[in-house]
Amino acid sequence: MNAESHFKDWTAREEIAERLIPLVGSLYREFGVITTVYGKTLVHKDPTAIIKAHKYARKFDGASALNMSESEDVISTMIRLDLAPARVDIGKLISAYRNSNVALEEFLRGQLATIVDRKGSLLDAPRDVVLYGFGRIGRLLARMLVNKVGGGDKARLRAIVVRPKGEDLGRRASLLRRDSVHGPFAGSIGLDWENNALIVNGNFVKLIYANSPDEVDYTAHGINDAVVIDNTGKWRDEEGLGLHLKAKGASKVILTAPGKGSIPNIVFGVNHQEISEDVTILSAASCTTNAVVPPLKVIEDQFGIVSGHLETVHAYTNDQNLTDNYHPKARRNRSAAMNLVITSTGAASAAAKALPSLSGKLTGSAIRVPTPNVSLAVLNLQLSTETTREELNEHLRQVAMDGPLQDQIDWTSAPDVVSIDQVGNDH
Template identity: 55%
Template sequence: MTVNEDVFTNWKTREEIAESMIPIIGRLHRERDVTVLLHSRSLVNKSVVSILKTHRFARQIDGEELSVTETLPFLQALTVLDLGPSQIDIGMLAATYKTDARGLSVEEFTAEAVIGATGANKLDRREPRDVVLYGFGRIGRLIARLLIEKAGSGNGLRLRAIVVRNSGSEDLVRRASLLRRDSIHGQFQGTITVDEANNKIIANGSEIKVIYSDDPTSVDYTAYGINDAILIDNTGRWRDREGLSKHLRPGIAKVVLTAPGKGDVPNIVHGVNHDMIKPDEQILSCASCTTNAIVPPLKAMADEYGVLRGHVETVHSFTNDQNLLDNYHSSDRRGRSAALNMVITETGAASAVAKALPDLKAKITGSSIRVPVPDVSIAILNLQLERETTREEVLDYLRNVSLTSPLKRQIDFISAPDAVSSDFIGSRHASIVDAGATKVEGDNAILYLWYDNEFGYSCQVIRVVQHVSGVEYPTYPAPAV
């Protein structure tokens, strides 16, 4: 057998193993509400090639490729356990098993690592929590996709309705079409049909009522069978407590804003301060995409090195708030063509840090430049640290944070030397540390943080909603603190 034939045979063998993993992952998800992860990346509803690529990606953060031959035994071990609702990271199981010197079998080690999700310890499967989307723009449609995707097990969050203005006779069909096809994020993964007689969009079996209203105070959600729901406001029209309180109508229990909140509205960055949400809090904000991108790595650096001061410069993709061609705009510069110019503008991300990290005394300043790309931005975080360090130390630390810390769902890490912005479209992390661009000299560290300002941010919103709804299940093995 030639070398090329040997490599190809190895690939076909791994394909066969990955193919055998798919039905196991599907059954665990549907029947037990268990989400199988690999280094914080969900393997649910993934193709053979996607599963293999996710395993291969482990070399970017762990130094070497992870093989399906290593993870399959742990996946098989899960099938014989009395598992309850949870998220289980088979990548972490495989990695921690390598360093365990007790001589346990894979089955024994797995049972011990996930004991909090088995037998008498397991959680009850919770009833689905109703969700309403107020507004159906860029973020609203991506959140809808995520909610529909997570409805596969029949539990968790359930998208019941979308509230929009009626734009005419073709409104329902056009909105369904925008959900079905996206120029940046691609085709919807599944089927979408329209029930015009009942004003419904049916996506992968989920019936979503489309409610037409120009005024949140005019809607009685209980009339549509919606109760105790979480409403996600994607319009940004109201940002303070008084305005957002208009949504607290019959059927709505909590309101989550997908923009920075004003006044006393809590600004939440999941992974950093979501535990501070009071159980009786009815109104909260998920801050901005840039705030979500910089706060987790800023917290990580502050925890390890201390931060005296910092500046964040965001090079941000253009948004619908800008004009396609030069035209009147209420803000300076944003009236100039977004597709043809770099546009200097303001960012509230730096000032929002104080709300998410109240214990951080360092002064953080910020500014932003909008550039002619439709998605994925980069934040350049320039920090003066409390102690001197080296580039190697910082990179090793952030790599480990992305792998094993409580921030591993927020912070990703990449060492590819040729990575560019489009490579991060669809990233589910709040930000991705670019190892090759990182600069450290003495007590000065400059981090380059990529982020999908649409999809990554939408994932952070979903995490907050899951937390406040009580359907956020624990992850095993537990992250290192």
């Protein structure tokens, strides 16, 4: 193509992408359907991101990008099918449809038979969610919960609990609105001073003050049967986290750090099947554990692991000092922004808890480095099955494209990728 043809091709695709936005939004809000292209979500994306998602498909579906006109036809037809809430990968649907000889609606009714004509909510009523703590993790969770609220019939952020520090509503809103790493919040934040609440994209989020989890009466704020997400890290055992269950209106607790004792440590996609209705306290494990366990699982399942060492190069955290200052752990006395700090990690033992087949096979070490976000884990593994680098990379590419861990594992072969390129990656 000549220069003018390239430009016309781009504007044509941009026009289709602009038409796709309300269609994707309608499926999401009215039906609870999340539309993806080989794992890349189209929900809440701008035209350029939608075009890039279709271009991404060429890694998996031949030499060319996915045809956006086909996507428009598929999504327009899906809206007429009264679908139940689900994740639908239109990239895979289009690939399969090209080899069929039936009309599009008939094909989609067959492929999506389990959710066709079953419009409705997953839950009888929205589940109340409370954030206990509003630091780095808490604010990012707030962004995610609001971004994924959809039609409001699933999980809804109802309150944030913090320690009393005076009239701090405005400052809390400011920290949610602006983030030095992740940039500005993509939405609207209003302040209800009279009710001490944030209005975040239409979600009324009450700011509650407490010094201990069992002090709170959530029912006084219209909150019932709530899932409390403790992101403070202050309590990590059953006794401490059990204080949340003494609060009126709370029924379950999720810890955003490794749990101690008998608390189940869950890596979603790997061992989430272990969660039962009678479990009231669970841990979402550590960031490192969530990073390394999914690839360890697919490597263990395909090739087997005899032994291995996990070397974590970890971004500094709020626990460290900006300048040299006292810390209970000697090396963390030193400035996080100026030093490589050798530290301990429980990633190896935590990985074995999520994958019992690796028990006793892994060791681990960690270094904190002067970067505020994105960490690196180097897996040095001895495999049971003789294989090549190409075979291993191809297997990881395939599981990133299609499989139960598609949401946990991303894949790239770009030789120039560095850590900052992964900021905001939602895997």
